[in-house]
Amino acid sequence: MTSAEETNPANNSKRDFLKWVLSGGLVAFAASVLYPILAYLKPPEQGEVEVSSVKVGKLADIPKDSGQIVKFGSKPVILLRTAAGELRAFSATCTHLDCTVQYRKDFGVIWCACHNGKYDLNGHNISGPPPRPLNEYKVILQGEEVFVSKNT
Amino acid sequence: MNAYLKRFYDWIDERVQLEDLVHFLGKKYVPIHRHSVWYYFGGVSLFLFIIQVVTGILLLLYYKSGEALAFESIQFIMSKVQFGWLIRSIHSWTANLFILTAMIHMFSVYFEKSYRKPREITWLTGMLMFFLALGFGFSGYLLPWNELAFFATKVGTDIAGVVPVIGKPIMIFLRGGQEVTGATLSRFFGFHVAVLPGIFTVLLGIHLILIQRQGMSEPLVEKDATEVPQKTMPFFPNFLLRDMLLWLIVLNLLAILAVFFPWELGKKADAFAPAPAGIKPEWYFLFMFQTLKYIPGKLLVFDGEVFGIMLFSVAGILWTMVPFWDTKSSRGEQNRFISYIGIFVIFYIMVLTILGWIS
Numbered sequence: 480m481t482s483a484e485e486t487n488p489a490n491n492s493k494r495d496f497l498k499w500v501l502s503g504g505l506v507a508f509a510a511s512v513l514y515p516i517l518a519y520l521k522p523p524e525q526g527e528v529e530v531s532s533v534k535v536g537k538l539a540d541i542p543k544d545s546g547q548i549v550k551f552g553s554k555p556v557i558l559l560r561t562a563a564g565e566l567r568a569f570s571a572t573c574t575h576l577d578c579t580v581q582y583r584k585d586f587g588v589i590w591c592a593c594h595n596g597k598y599d600l601n602g603h604n605i606s607g608p609p610p611r612p613l614n615e616y617k618v619i620l621q622g623e624e625v626f627v628s629k630n631t
Numbered sequence: 632m633n634a635y636l637k638r639f640y641d642w643i644d645e646r647v648q649l650e651d652l653v654h655f656l657g658k659k660y661v662p663i664h665r666h667s668v669w670y671y672f673g674g675v676s677l678f679l680f681i682i683q684v685v686t687g688i689l690l691l692l693y694y695k696s697g698e699a700l701a702f703e704s705i706q707f708i709m710s711k712v713q714f715g716w717l718i719r720s721i722h723s724w725t726a727n728l729f730i731l732t733a734m735i736h737m738f739s740v741y742f743e744k745s746y747r748k749p750r751e752i753t754w755l756t757g758m759l760m761f762f763l764a765l766g767f768g769f770s771g772y773l774l775p776w777n778e779l780a781f782f783a784t785k786v787g788t789d790i791a792g793v794v795p796v797i798g799k800p801i802m803i804f805l806r807g808g809q810e811v812t813g814a815t816l817s818r819f820f821g822f823h824v825a826v827l828p829g830i831f832t833v834l835l836g837i838h839l840i841l842i843q844r845q846g847m848s849e850p851l852v853e854k855d856a857t858e859v860p861q862k863t864m865p866f867f868p869n870f871l872l873r874d875m876l877l878w879l880i881v882l883n884l885l886a887i888l889a890v891f892f893p894w895e896l897g898k899k900a901d902a903f904a905p906a907p908a909g910i911k912p913e914w915y916f917l918f919m920f921q922t923l924k925y926i927p928g929k930l931l932v933f934d935g936e937v938f939g940i941m942l943f944s945v946a947g948i949l950w951t952m953v954p955f956w957d958t959k960s961s962r963g964e965q966n967r968f969i970s971y972i973g974i975f976v977i978f979y980i981m982v983l984t985i986l987g988w989i990s
């Protein structure tokens with residue numbers, strides 16, 4: 480390229496224009512290739528069945544001073560029956576790092592094995608790393624049948 | 632027979648000119664000094680990686696991914712397939728040994744400051760392979776779809792999720808949804824057998840080519856005695872034979888471990904069972920896991936977990952970038968500060984791992 484061409488402003492603007500068109504086209508092309516790949520990697524929202532209440536079983540089958548995990552849609556819920564016979568239900572997903580909690584008869588607490596988090600029988604975090612209490616669920620008695628439902 | 636071999640060699644040589652390669656091999660030397668023993672750990676790591684590829688492919692012939700099939704297919708491998716127990720145990724043991732030898736290799740390179748100019752790229756590819764090895768470990772751990780793996784994956788991916796802004800999308804990307812489900816298993820399977828091996832092989836290629844191109848690094852101390860002729864050993868066959876002998880010993884060790892300490896399968900994962908008591912991550916994640924336990928729930932403005940993750944990320948990045956900020960070693964000077972950091976890191980990892988193990 481001679482210096483005359485370089486200094487010619489008309490030539491330079493043509494060159495700039497082409498540069499922009501080509502690099503813009505290249506970016507657009509890369510985006511149109513990458514976009515479908517990135518979108519593909521994002522898992523689709525699964526239409527979850529909205530569960531508002533589940534039947535657990537007969538009251539007589541739930542021993543006093545015990546805890547059991549109940550399937551609430553795709554989420555685990557812990558159903559407690561205290562030594563006094565009172566029924567309570569909480570989300571069984573530890574508020575710390577997502578593990579599933581269990582009832583510890585020996586300590587009388589709800590316990591998470593992963594990082595030794597403890598909740599009292601009202602679902603309040605009392606020791607260990609959990610930052611928040613467990614969400615409460617409603618327990619409904621219809622005759623002899625026990626139901627757990629969303630606390631709304 | 633020899634005549635046939637010779638003719639075969641000549642046939643190849645005529646087409647691809649082998650003499651350069653033969654000449655190169657003949658001139659390859661390994662320096663001998665009091666730290667020479669550390670040269671073997673890279674080779675052992677390579678050997679263990681090869682075992683992982685072979686046994687991994689073998690497992691792939693029977694393994695079935697998916698919530699309903701994964702656990703059962705490993706049970707099938709362990710109980711019905713001839714020597715299935717052996718192949719699976721060797722794969723699991725080798726995975727752990729591989730992380731260990733790669734760690735030893737990394738620390739020896741670190742303490743010898745062999746990452747210094749001109750070997751920065753070798754160090755970088757090595758570090759990236761080490762992180763990939765951890766990824767191999769984490770993803771492979773889930774594939775049997777047992778209780779321990781299920782909760783380990785829940786916790787591990789949830790930790791990624793607490794990072795501000797980018798955490799949640801990363802968690803969903805890793806899990807293939809909001810929760811750890813069969814979708815997570817499919818993803819981890821894909822990472823473990825396709826994505827990670829692909830990237831790893833490229834990095835390994837660069838790593839090995841660089842070592843051939845630049846030769847073995849020599850310790851800084853030995854360089855002071857420039858007048859004394861450096862003692863060396865021909866790579867081919869002297870060093871290679873020593874390498875192979877060690878590989879044979881390692882293979883025997885693996886066989887002993889696999890036979891006498893077969894890898895447990897545990898109980899099948901159940902999303903509606905509580906986390907089992909005594910649950911712990913793999914030993915190489917234990918020091919981080921234990922650190923998270925000591926960080927309070929709230930530190931300054933951060934959640935404890937976020938703080939811990941940022942701490943380890945910064946430490947990991949600084950460690951990986953050591954060739955670029957340790958300019959003293961690159962100038963050929965001693966840098967004791969680097970050694971002290973390394974000693975501190977080893978001490979920290981060991982103490983926290985032991986604490987995690989006994990607690």
